[in-house]
Amino acid sequence: MARLIPAAVIIAAATAWPTAVHAAITTYTLGDTHYETLHPSNEMSLQQFFVTYADPFARPDGTPLDLIADQSQIQQFSVMDQPVTLAMTLLGGFAGYKNILGVYSYDMNLDPAAAPLTMTPLVTGNVTPPGSTVTFTIAAGRNFGFYLDANGGANSRGIYYSENSRNTDGSHWNAATDHFLMFNTNHGLAISAEDLSYQHGAGLLGDQDYQDMIGLLTRVDGLPIDLDVAIPEAIPEPATLLILTAAGLMVMAIDRRHPRLSLP
DSSP states (O other), rough: OOOOOOOEEEEOSSSSSSOOOEEEEEEETTTOOOOOOOOSSSSSHHHHHHSSSSSSSOOSSSOOTTTTTTOOOOOOEESSSSSEEEEEEOOOOSSSSEEEEEEEEEEETTTTTOOOEEEEEEEEESSSSSEEEEEEEEOSEEEEEEEETTTTTOOOOOEOOOOOOOTTTGGGTTTOOOOOEEEOOSSEEEEEEOOOOOTTTTTEEOOOOSEEEEEEEEEESSHHHHHHEEOOOOOOTTTOOEOOOOSSOOOEEEETTTOOOOOO
């Protein structure tokens, strides 16, 4: 599968290092060039949510966010050398399901189609209070992405992934289904998800409003991740540069002020 590299993410790692360090994470579109159409919602639309937020969402330069043209097409993240901590904040969502938003990862040296996935739930719609933040530490040498477990748990209606090729709800019709949209914003990487399966007759993902689960990926200090910086050709020593890595071993925390839970 062709893998395009649109950007590298350079972040400051807010950890107990003696000096300031930075981390780089590579993002992949996996060849996705299709911009999804957002359909009207019976509740608040994703556009309304972003513009009426307490501090409205915009592009990093402050200009209005275009929910079609500004779709980043990011499906997968890759990391190399050392662990780093990121933060996911549940902004909200408009769904009756108790959707679980989580992060998955796998060994970057294995065939993605066969590699075992490590899946870690982060927040749950209609359970986790909006505004809650989860911090998770990602280990080295792994690719990662995000997943949505629709009405997760015993009553799950299906699991959907940010890597389109992992979604099976359109496979019978040879349709790639894109359940995640990601936007580079003034607050960080906004992530929105659709929790309904592909409807062949309509050619849509359910109602295709992409506001069933809305999260925000940032540095642990709450500042945006910079998606506009190219990967440096030469990598400095670890004391000055930390390469972002995806989780095989994750440390996770949930609550508004990040108390930690260690995972095996």
